[in-house]
Amino acid sequence: xxxxxxxxxxxxxxxxxxxxxxxxxxxxxxxAVANAGALGFLTALTQPTPEALSKEIARCREMxxxxxxxxxxxxxxxxxxxxxxxxxxxxxxxxxxxxTAGYRPQEHLDDFKAHGIKVIHKCTAVRHAxxxxxxxxxxxxxxxxxxxxxxxxxxxxxxxxxPAAADRIRIPMIASGGFGDGRGLVAAxxxxxxxxxxxxxxxxxxxxxxxxxxxxxMVANDERATDLIFRSMRNTARVxxxxxxxxxxxxxxxxxxxxxxxxxxxxxxxxxxxEKGDTDFGIWSAGMVQGLxxxxxxxxxxxxxxxxxxxxxxxxxxxxxxxx
Amino acid sequence: xxxxxxxxxxxxxxxxxxxxxxxxxxxxxxxAVANAGALGFLTALTQPTPEALSKEIARCREMxxxxxxxxxxxxxxxxxxxxxxxxxxxxxxxxxxxxTAGYRPQEHLDDFKAHGIKVIHKCTAVRHAxxxxxxxxxxxxxxxxxxxxxxxxxxxxxxxxxPAAADRIRIPMIASGGFGDGRGLVAAxxxxxxxxxxxxxxxxxxxxxxxxxxxxxMVANDERATDLIFRSMRNTARVxxxxxxxxxxxxxxxxxxxxxxxxxxxxxxxxxxxEKGDTDFGIWSAGMVQGLxxxxxxxxxxxxxxxxxxxxxxxxxxxxxxxx
Numbered sequence: 001x002x003x004x005x006x007x008x009x010x011x012x013x014x015x016x017x018x019x020x021x022x023x024x025x026x027x028x029x030x031x032a033v034a035n036a037g038a039l040g041f042l043t044a045l046t047q048p049t050p051e052a053l054s055k056e057i058a059r060c061r062e063m064x065x066x067x068x069x070x071x072x073x074x075x076x077x078x079x080x081x082x083x084x085x086x087x088x089x090x091x092x093x094x095x096x097x098x099x100t101a102g103y104r105p106q107e108h109l110d111d112f113k114a115h116g117i118k119v120i121h122k123c124t125a126v127r128h129a130x131x132x133x134x135x136x137x138x139x140x141x142x143x144x145x146x147x148x149x150x151x152x153x154x155x156x157x158x159x160x161x162x163p164a165a166a167d168r169i170r171i172p173m174i175a176s177g178g179f180g181d182g183r184g185l186v187a188a189x190x191x192x193x194x195x196x197x198x199x200x201x202x203x204x205x206x207x208x209x210x211x212x213x214x215x216x217x218m219v220a221n222d223e224r225a226t227d228l229i230f231r232s233m234r235n236t237a238r239v240x241x242x243x244x245x246x247x248x249x250x251x252x253x254x255x256x257x258x259x260x261x262x263x264x265x266x267x268x269x270x271x272x273x274x275e276k277g278d279t280d281f282g283i284w285s286a287g288m289v290q291g292l293x294x295x296x297x298x299x300x301x302x303x304x305x306x307x308x309x310x311x312x313x314x315x316x317x318x319x320x321x322x323x324x
Numbered sequence: 325x326x327x328x329x330x331x332x333x334x335x336x337x338x339x340x341x342x343x344x345x346x347x348x349x350x351x352x353x354x355x356a357v358a359n360a361g362a363l364g365f366l367t368a369l370t371q372p373t374p375e376a377l378s379k380e381i382a383r384c385r386e387m388x389x390x391x392x393x394x395x396x397x398x399x400x401x402x403x404x405x406x407x408x409x410x411x412x413x414x415x416x417x418x419x420x421x422x423x424t425a426g427y428r429p430q431e432h433l434d435d436f437k438a439h440g441i442k443v444i445h446k447c448t449a450v451r452h453a454x455x456x457x458x459x460x461x462x463x464x465x466x467x468x469x470x471x472x473x474x475x476x477x478x479x480x481x482x483x484x485x486x487p488a489a490a491d492r493i494r495i496p497m498i499a500s501g502g503f504g505d506g507r508g509l510v511a512a513x514x515x516x517x518x519x520x521x522x523x524x525x526x527x528x529x530x531x532x533x534x535x536x537x538x539x540x541x542m543v544a545n546d547e548r549a550t551d552l553i554f555r556s557m558r559n560t561a562r563v564x565x566x567x568x569x570x571x572x573x574x575x576x577x578x579x580x581x582x583x584x585x586x587x588x589x590x591x592x593x594x595x596x597x598x599e600k601g602d603t604d605f606g607i608w609s610a611g612m613v614q615g616l617x618x619x620x621x622x623x624x625x626x627x628x629x630x631x632x633x634x635x636x637x638x639x640x641x642x643x644x645x646x647x648x
Contacts, residue, residue: 001647126547145469146484157481159502159511160470160547160612166507167616178483183490186514187483189645190637191507223450223484288484292491313514314646318638321513323325 002185002310005172006139006194010097010118011067013037014307015185015195017174018202019122019141020071020099021149021285022046023271024210027056031063032207032299041071041099045081046271050089057093069097069120076103083108091115099141106135122176122197124152126165129173139172140165141197146178148200148226148238148287159191166192180289182309186318189310200287206298211277214284215296223291229265229283233258240286242279326509326634329496330463330518334421334442335391337361338631339509339519341498342526343446343465344395344423345473345609346370347595348534351380355387356531356623365395365423369405370595374413381417393421393444400427407432415439423465430459446500446521448476450489453497463496464489465521470502472524472550472562472611483515490516504613506633510642513634524611530622535601538592538608539620547615553589553607557582564610566603 004015016038018029025043033040042060047053053070060068070090074083087108090098098112101122112119113136121132122141129140142165144158145151156164162175175188176197188196202208204218217240226238227245232252239245248261267273267282274284297305328339340362342353349367357364366384371377377394384392394414398407411432414422422436425446436443437460445456446465453464466489468482469475480488486499499512500521512520526532528542541564550562551569556576563569572585591597591606598608621629 002645003647004645144481144483146481154548156547156612156615157468157470157502158483159468159481159508160615163505163507164547164615178481181487183487183515184483186642187511189642190510190514223480223488224478288480291480291484291488311646314638314642318510318513318642321326321328322635322638323327 002189002307002314004189004194006174009139009172010039012039014303015174015189016303016306017041017120017141017176017195017197019120019176019197019199020073020101021199021203022073023274024203024208025071026209027060027063028209029202029205029207029299030068031060032205033202033303034060034064034066034068036300036303037066038303039067039069039097041069041097043071043073044086044090045073050082050085053086054089054093057090057095067096069099070095071099071101072108074100074102074105074108087111091117100137105132105137109135109137120174124150124161125154125156126161126168129165130168133169133171137171139174139194140169141174141176142169142193143197144175144177146288147176148285150235150237151177151228153231153234153236158188162188162191162193178287178289180292182306182311182313184289184292185306185310186313198289200285200289201293201302202299203286204290204293204296205302206296210274212296213277213279214274217279218286218290218293219295221286221290223288225290226286226288230258237283238285238287239283240279240290242283244280245283248283326513326631326638328513328518330498333463333496334363336363338627339498339513340627340630341365341444341465341500341519341521343444343500343521343523344397344425345523345527346397347598348527348532349395350533351384351387352533353526353529353531353623354392355384356529357526357627358384358388358390358392360624360627361390362627363391363393363421365393365421367395367397368410368414369397374406374409377410378413378417381414381419391420393423394419395423395425396432398424398426398429398432411435415441424461429456429461433459433461444498448474449478449480450485450492453489454492457493457495461495463498463518464493465498465500466493466517467521468499468501470612471500472609474559474561475501475552477555477558477560482512486512486515486517501611502613504616506630506635506637508613508616509630509634510637522613524609524613525617525626526623527610528614528617528620529626530620534598536620537601537603538598541603542610542614542617543619545610545614547612549614550610550612554582561607562609562611563607564603564614566607568604569607572607
């Protein structure tokens, strides 16, 4: 067992989080994570309506009696989803832990806090973490350059970002981006974090509700097989490198707008695409940690392995280096 | 004390290396590093001739009786420096440890090994580390995306690069790029390295033979204040962000060649520029770790602090998280 401020604050067994992953964060995965003693999050916007989210929360409760949370990601949009209604569904369902991400979480945070819900805010820069701490969140998830999805535009990896944030953050903090094994967990704890968040690593588990072709691609890919797209639009996303991601980058270099690449990036995006399993059709998120992924275990086996590795690194490897 | 395969193989007290830094790796700094129980390297090509290198080695020996090494960086060049003569000067001076970097080190490696010299090869990719291990080097220095100078073109940070390399490397390995404190040292050891290399952090010490203006700039700069230049030429270099680096990037975006930006990048490059102290004139190397640098200590105070931090993280922080 490894006990940290994070496990204590959130009442979980292991300092491992499966944070919000659009389309992937559904009851099958989240319940498996909870049952293994870690903290999983359903992704609110994966559900088409607030009512569907309420049903997904109920479905997850049938699969586990351990705590789990819901992620609410707030993106600037001309036609935004009904965030307040999703928030209401979360509160009324009795969820006790929420992960927020994205822009201007204050309104949502205030409502969650008023209902006694603990909030973890995920962000990619020290200055944003400091702002969230001031806003009153309960914990920070600090997300480095290595991550799948949106790493921000600063390109600061965890080795720098985690200690730089730790110097400014007083509340519990978990590290995100590039984590997949016990070595990374102990590194994060040494750098000043109280736990880790994993995304790509949880996608390559038996319970992740995506087609096996994506899992096998993550096993086969090395750490170099990701691309950063939408950099020219300052909305950078790290995705698995394939012919489509390369084409998007080529079009961006030639000055293309998002509207011009929109048809290309469709395909694997969305629940149907991820269930269909053509890894070369469209784009799909994957972090650099796929270079450290060599199998598709059950969530339980994965978490037990990570904890065993981490305990051995602390008890044997590091303690053994300490000469009198 | 922290003992690793690296400290044992190279006969040094602490698992900390000050690897080759062009213009900065001179006797004042290297002797201070050696006297503090770490492993410093003079940079061969900082000296104008092989004879001058022999004299610099002798000068360093007058300042310390502890082991130190020499870095030989091999760059592809139309008019290369007389590498074989520098190599001869290193061998004849009785140096016992060499750091190589750059292209095709085999010829140099064979000669060093034939003379009983231990060789550490620095590289930025797992495949290059595997090649160097096959060539017969004694240790690897694996250099991540965070580093000052040349990070390569793969953009893999240490959090991924170190464990990915550790999975393939059987000889001692040190981690480079992004290191500056005890948190980073323990993280590197947890990720599978046997020690760390620091560059930028050693530049911000009292003994580094560069103008104080650069040291103060590293203290003032945060982790975001670096730029990657020469990316378009596939010869990427991480430098301190200033008006010149921004101009170079702008010209590269417009399709400029190296010849066209050559005059811009002059200035602070070179020994005279670094002794002069205009941080806005020309470009100069700095790694992301400047975001974790808040003072300009002596080398001895720095190394004692890092070791004290690392020991406390292992003995107190991590051991304290282990619940029965």
